[in-house]
Amino acid sequence: MRQAHEERAGGIQERARSFAETGLVNRAAEFDRAGYLPRDVITTMADAGFLGAVVPAKWGGQGLDPLEYGELTESIGKACASTRALLTVHTSLVAETLVKRASDRLKEKYLTDLALGKKIACFALSEAGAGSDAASVTTSYIKKGDLFVLDGRKKWISFAGVADLFMVFATDNGATSAFLVERDMPGVEIHPMSGMLGNRATHMAEVSFSDVEVPAENLVSGIGLGVGFVANTALFHGRYSIAWAGVAIAQAALETMCAYAIEREQFGVKIGTHQLVQKMIADAVTQVGAARELCRRAGRLRMEHSADAVMETNIAKYFSSTIAQQVTSDAVQVLGGNGCWDRYPAERLFREAKVLEVIEGTSQLQQLLIADYGYKKFAVSKSGWGT
Ligand SMILES: Cc1cc2nc3c(=O)[nH]c(=O)nc-3n(C[C@H](O)[C@H](O)[C@H](O)COP(=O)(O)OP(=O)(O)OC[C@H]3O[C@@H](n4cnc5c(N)ncnc54)[C@H](O)[C@@H]3O)c2cc1C
Structure with a gap:
């Protein structure tokens, strides 16, 4: 087997x-x-x-x-x-x-x-006024017999332009719940968005819901379980995916800068022989390897159903999106003018990496969570200090 x-x-x-x-x-x-x-x-x-x-x-x-x-x-x-x-x-x-x-x-x-x-499928949590603070969504639902009726507007919804099914988070006086809404239910409207820094080909859109009648069976989990139960589960999985996305982008940037550095000549030598360029390569090799290992550690803890899996996933996401930003920035640097030109991959990788620090919980939110985890795990009483 x-x-x-x-x-x-x-x-x-x-x-x-x-x-x-x-x-x-x-x-x-x-x-x-x-x-x-x-x-x-x-x-x-x-x-x-x-x-x-x-x-x-x-x-x-x-x-x-x-x-x-x-x-x-x-x-x-x-x-x-x-x-x-x-x-x-x-x-x-x-x-x-x-x-x-x-x-x-x-x-x-x-x-x-x-x-x-x-x-x-796509995931419709964010709104113009509700990003990091997911519990502040204003898209509303009311129960009417065997139906829930949804009203509101979601923003930044990746793949909304092509999705058949939307996982939508809505509130009824603070009881936030998750629903599966079909694209062709009357009252669903898609408003395409463009001009994003990265993830440009993700058919992003705003989605509005006007008196959309959703069968009661399309409620996911239960009333009031939308943020604490469903969205948190989703973000646990989403952050794991983004952690690996950081490794992927950083690895692509590393390969790009290495390939360029061994070909390009300035001052009569390959630029890869300059020690300041080598420093960028060395940092990238180290950071990509470390990020991949953090992702693997999070993966192993997920397989073991460890209580630490959630926080180790947050750590992997935070580290990997941070180093993806640094490595892609160095890739642009190593490629010089060509790094700033869209005929080479470095500038696109640089833009894609920055997005990872914003989506699935910004780096600042990860820092807050990780610090809290750190205090719980590592703050050991040192009663003898200062005496
Ligand atoms: C490319 C892309 C794709 C996306 N796809 C989706 C999608 O498919 N579905 C979806 O629902 N959403 C999606 N989003 C939205 C994304 O989840 C939000 O942009 C993200 O959660 C941040 O919310 P915000 O933009 O409102 O920023 P805000 O929450 O307004 O944050 C702005 C800044 O304030 C900081 N900040 C906020 N609160 C705190 C705090 N307590 N402490 C310290 N700093 C804080 C943040 O870290 C950030 O730097 C997407 C966004 C992008 C850019």
Whole structure:
């Protein structure tokens, strides 16, 4: 059984690497410029099983474990950040959350279609006035018989432009709940957004809900469990995905700067022989390796269902998005003028890395959580001090 799993997982990793190298990396700049991820990419991701990577086989998925999923995320994310974002949103934030938090009835209704990529899902939490403070959402619901009626507007919703299903967070006088809303339910409207720093090909949109009638069975988990239970589960998965996205982008930047440094000549020598350039390469090698190990540690703790898995995922996300920012900045530096030009990958990687410090909980929010964890774990009473 284990052998069959490993063979299947190995096949998926091979498909991911091959797709990334032959079907993605050379198109990523085009997707970024066009602000559009073509349907054939989404279809390939679905057909290869990537969109159901972490969903159990029982529900149509591939049942990858967290370490295997991390490797898959790195392969895709190294080639194209917007394509990787589909994994983060559809697979981690929504499908994986439904595995844990949805009733069997709801899983039957949606999860298998999501795992097979027959339906695309997006995650609608943020609003113009509610970002880091997720509990402050104003999109509202009221219960009317067998229905919930939703009103409000969501902002920054990745893949809303192409999604069939929205996981929407709404409140009724402070009781925030999560609902699955179908795109073609009357009253749902999509308002495309453009001009983003990164993730430009993610079909981002605002989504408005006007008297949208949602069947009561589409409530996820229960009334009032939207933030503490459903959103927190989703962000646990989403942050794990973003942690690997940081490794992916930083690895791509590292390879870019190394390749350039051994070719480019100034002052009669390859620039890679200048010690100040070598420092940037050395830092990047070290930081990427450290970030990958933090991701793996978080992955192992997830597999063990450790109580530390949530915080170690936050730490991996915080570190990896921070170093992705530093490494991509150094990649721009090593490439000089070409690093600032969109005919080379460094400037796009730089933009994509910055986004990681904002999404799925900003770096500042991670710092607050990590400091709190640090006090609980490491503040040992030193009663003898100062005496
Ligand atoms: C590319 C992209 C894709 C996105 N996709 C989605 C999506 O699919 N679904 C979705 O729901 N949302 C999505 N978002 C929204 C994203 O989750 C929010 O932008 C993020 O949560 C931050 O919220 P905000 O923009 O309102 O910033 P704010 O919360 O206003 O924060 C602004 C600044 O204040 C700081 N700050 C806030 N509170 C504190 C505090 N207590 N202590 C210290 N500093 C603080 C923040 O760290 C940040 O630096 C996306 C955003 C981007 C950029």
